[in-house]
Structure formats: structure tokens, C-alpha cells
Amino acid sequence: MARKNTLVFIVVLLLFAFAVCALIYPMFGRQEMRLGLDLQGGIHMVYQADLSSLEPGTESEAIDGAIAVIEQRINILGVTEPVIQRQGADRILVELPGISEAEKAKRLIGQTALLEFRELVEGEGGEMEWVPATATIDGKEKELTSSYFKENTYVARDNMGRLLLIFEWDEEGSKLSEQITERLIGKPLGIFLSGEPLLGEDGQPIAPIVQEKITSRGQIEGLSYNEATELSKLLNAGRIPVPLTPIYEQTVSPILGADFIDMSLKAGLIGIILVMLFMIIYYRLPGVLASLALIFYGALVLAIFKLIPVTLTLAGIGGFVLSIGMAVDANVLIFERMKEEFRTGRTLGAAIEAGFNRAWTAIRDSNVTTFIVCGILYWLGSILVAGAPVMGFAVTLFIGVAVSMFTAIVVTRTLLRLFVGTPLAQKTSLFSIYAGRK
Secondary structure, eight states: HHHHHHHHHHOOOOOOOOHHHHHOOOBBTOSSOOBOOHHHHHEEEEEEOOOOTTHHHOOOHHHHHHHHHHHHHHHHOOOSSSSEEEEETEEEEEEEEESSSSHHHHHHOOOOOOOEEEEEEOOOTEEEEEEEEEEEEEEEEEEBBBGOSOOOOOOOOTOOOOOOEEEOOHHHHHHHHHHHHHBTTTTTTEEEETTEEOOOOOOOOSSBBOOOOSSEEEESSSSOHHHHHHHHHHHHHHOOOOOOOEEEEEEEHHHHHHHHHHHHHHHHHHHHHHHHOOOHHHHBHHHHHHHHHHHHHHHHHHHHHHTTTTOOOHHHHHEEEEHHHOOOOOOOHHHHHHHHHHHTTOOOHHHHHHHHHHHHHHHHHHHHHHHHHHHHHHHHHHSSOOOOHHHHHHHHHHHHHHHHHIIIIIIIIHHHHHHTTTTGGOOOOGGGGGGTTT
């Protein structure tokens, strides 16, 4: 038994050392703890996708495609560790921490990045109007848009130094372009973005005169360098397959987030110290051992938060602090059971074993019910528009309670077992559990 306890103690020490190293040094690609928007500032947005025009059964694939395109567009901004995920059946959550260009981010996400090519025709009133340029392929009339672009557009300059946006058609786009440009030679071909004319550097709509038949490649002139570069990146990032409508937006300043971090650290530190003081004063030596187990618990949980990673929010910190209380609660149950067993005449070693065994069922049942509540909270948060704090609370509480079971049942028990055979075990004044024994 002593050898087994020693091995378990060594494993616990190794886990503690690993947790401390994970918190101090970069590990598994994780440089630091991931903080939520309420702690480091940024923007939180929720978009709702219009799935009404999709064929039944393709909704999930469309949402996944939209998420992939948004991720590529956000990468253009160079945002570190954005959170982009599905929320419910038709919503997409986007969290961009610490971003200063909020308006640019919203514009990038919201744009369809679909260029439409239009031609001038005479309307019913005799006025000229722009209509989609179409051609027929396999008996079907189709509009010419950038959806037929290959994702390899780039910006270049011609021999005269003029800026050009170079694009290449795919096979079907080449057929459409060939038919349309052949009939429009000498006529303008307007270029529209999201239903509005694409404007050149001079502020005028871009509508180049078609000089010759265009098949595989084409170019757009007149854009400024910034416009051409951004448009090229958007086109290469792909097109969002469904319309997205922003339904919720929240912005948190970095200064407010820093204040939250300071207050959270102070509150958490004060809470842990008070809990440890209570355990030491009331339970003496078992309380000291429980406090050591609590330090191990805190290091291990925070290391798990960093390595998974868990996005730590104010609500998440609340779940972590609550799990600390539940970890201590498990020790209280165990120590009280030990007191009862010792009063029946058992030795210290027997009282420890019986106390842990009898308290286990109560600890297990209470924690299982907590796990169920965490699951419900996480599900509820996933369908709420502003449910990220609820999900964060559920995740941190679940992880905290799971680790607290390990520390209470394994770590504290191992430390107590190691003390059974030492001279300290003979000093009843160190164990408040002995008080009142006759």
C-alpha cells in the first residue's frame, strides 16, 4: 500500500509540474491563456443565415461553407485567435478579440464578394439601363458573375503603370464570357459589386468597352491599389453561399477588459485564500493537505483551460471559482465522514479509508447532477443570440468539477495516507477530526 501511495504521489507531482510549466511556458502551440472579449476587448457579432432558397438537406453544408469563407476573410485582417462557430441551426457567432478596425471587419464579413457583369439595354421608357449579362449553356440561361472566377486573382501593373486586377475564368465561366463579350464588342460591360456599380479611383462606375472576345482570362482597370488588393483577397476567399443578416453586436473596449481582469484576479485570489484559511483553521492538518490539493487543482484546471484552449470570460471565471467551492465541499464531506468513523473506534488509517469510501457516493451524485446542468446550460447558450457567457460558464464549471473530483478523491487521499505512518499522525492536536473523542 505504501509503495502504491508513493507511486501515486509521484504521478501527482509530475502532473503538478506539467501544469505549472504549461502555465509559464508556451506548450503545444499555446502562447498564453485565451481571453474572451469581456476581458481583452473586441467585437462580438451574431449573423443569421437566410436558408429559404436552399434545397432541403443542404442547410448544414451551406452554414459550414459560410463559416469557412468568413474564416478566410478574417485572416485578411490578421486577427489573432478569432472565434467563428455555428450557433443553433441558422446562426453564426463571430468574436474578434482586440480588433481596432471593427467597421472594416463587419464590412468584410457582410459583403457577398460577388461581382456581377451587366450590359446596357434600352428599357421600356426608352432609357438605357443595366441588366445582368447572360448567355445560354446547355439550354439554360445563366448570368456572368465572379462565381465563375478561379480563386487566383491578383493585382498587377501594365506597361503604362496602370493598376490591373487580373482574374481567370473556370470552364463554364469561359463559355459564358466568350458568348457575352463576342456580342458586346465596342459596347460597355458594367461591373457591379453586391448590386452597386463598382467605382474606380476617380469615383466613376467601372464599365470598360469590350475590345475583343474574352475567354479564359480578363482584367479590371481603374481601381485604386487598396480597393484592388482588398477585392482580390475577398474574391480569393470565396463567396458566402447564403445571405447573412447581423442580428446582434457588442463591442467591448480593451481598457474595460483590463479592469475586468484585475478585478477578477483579486476576487479569485481573495476567495481562494479565505477558503484555505477556513480549511486550515477548522480541520488543522487535513485542512493543510486539502489546501495543497486545492493549489494542485487550480494549476491543473488553468493549464487545461490554456491547452484546450478554453476562451476565458468573466462568466467562465465565475464557473471556475464556483468549482473551487465545490472542490472544498467534497473535502468537507470526506473529513466529516472521517470524524464519524473515528468516533466509532476506528484507527486513523481505517477512518481515512472509510471516510473516503462513504463520502464518494454523495460526491459522485452531486457532481453528476452538476454535469447534467452544465450540459443543459451549454445547449441553452448555443441557441441564444448572446449565449457565449452562458456557454463559457458551463464549460469552465464542467472542467472544474471534473478535476475537483480527482483532487478530492485521489490527491487529498494520497496525502492523508502518506501521513498515517508518520509521527505527525500521533499528535491528535493536529487533527480537529479527533476533537471530542472519548
